[in-house]
Amino acid sequence: MRKLPVSVCSLCTALLASCGNSTSGPSGSTDGGTGPGAGSLAGTWTVTTTPMGGGAVSTTVTIAQDSLSITSPDFTLTAVRTGNVLDFTDNDPPSDPSNAAALAATQTAGSFNVGILPFNLGGTWAMQAGPKGGTPTVSCTLSVSASEIDGSCQYLAPAGPWFTFTTKKMSGAASSLGDFGGHWLNTWTWQGTGGGTYPCTMDFTGNSITTCTGGAMNGQVLGSPLAGITFTYDGAHTISGAAQGWAEFSATR
């Protein structure tokens, strides 16, 4: 659970940041602006997260063009883009490189306006993940368009289903996140024994993201992993929100 708020914050940050070779949207400055939607998230962020049962965790997230690094007491994650391939390496814990995991995501670019966000996300992605240097154990696909975002993951060894999701835009809204702006319906399906299907609405408006209520707040741990997320960027130097409805985070650069 400790990793989840960091992951949510970092993923949102990564999503909003320049991890890719931007093909749409303006490139941002490095110092950020002062108004909503101004600036870029590039820089070094100190992220505070609050795992339940322990003290606050301070994590450093550094975002730069084509690279992202996260250094937390529990794990380190680096992401570097080369051409159309985004490579992630996760050391968990950081002191045990033999436990490193890797994910390689290959993009076939497509149209998607990310608004102010210099992140080339549109198109389809094919991902493989597993122990670093070892045989991939998980395979995923992701397709991103202005009207629909779908994905799925499955285990490779032994072969078996994991999850799938579809995300349909129900209506549009003004958002600094371009084509993300609007009201979306995500339907998440955990496959296999004990699985189930869980709808979750998501709203992208202005500089904020709000997903359906749930997560730990109502005990729907088995439900959508997207439930209970709030994310707000103040347009300058601060991000804050919550994951699972309670695990708060903030980040300042």
Add this chain to the structure above:
Amino acid sequence: MGRALAALVVLALVAFAGCTPRSKAQRSGPFLSISPREASAPVRSAVPPATIALALGGLPPEELGHLREYLAQSTDAAVRRAAPMLFDLGLDDADAASATPDPLRQALPDVPAWTAAANVLGAPWSAPGLSVQLVPTCADGASRCVPLFTATDDDRNDALVRRGRALAWSLGNAALLRVPASSRAVVLQALRRVQTRPSGTIALVFAAPRGTLDEAELERLREQARAAMAHLPPDSTQRSWLDALTAARPSWELPLAFEADEILVVPRLSAMARLQDFREEVASGAQMRQP
């Protein structure tokens, strides 16, 4: 009464904006003393022992009983990890599939208060490359020394001050309201009503810098926490909070003093990018009337 309340609101807003008509001497402290330090590895802060008592002191008094009721509803053993995110590669499907609702989740509305209380008591605060102290006066040699309750644009444009205030986020962004004694109960109740909104921005409300919890009620809470502990596995990460509950003492004290006619309002961590909402919520709390 209406005019009195309107006057109170104006006073509260003025105080909140850092323009309270207090004398210069009164506004001289406390300060945040912020210093860069050699970069170090990311840190995990310990939970200060008095966190629970302080959190309960900053929550509405009835929350102590509510928390006991939440725990009393406890029927399940462990808080399981949430469904995996994309990069939680080590989480297997058994973790995701077999997670069960946990009664401790019932207590989650109080978690922002616990989080804020832990930060309030966390001085001196430290993060990689940064150290922040709460001091009554500025000492020579401090890299930056800024008034706790008065953030300026200069502060916000200074990366070191900005990061320092974020590290001491609870007090570094708190609001200190000056409220006449005649309106104190009304405003306090209104703020605490706003405080309990799930999507709200207020974590803690203090009418005094120190206080004492209802000892009998606290003992019942401790008993319930001990009972809940019995349902948790030995390695549960939730044990430390329940341990803290069982060890909670009735007295609590803030690390700073304020006047008898003042109320301290502390924001939630999740509201750091919504401080304007926090200000508006505090102002709206100050404007609410008793039913």
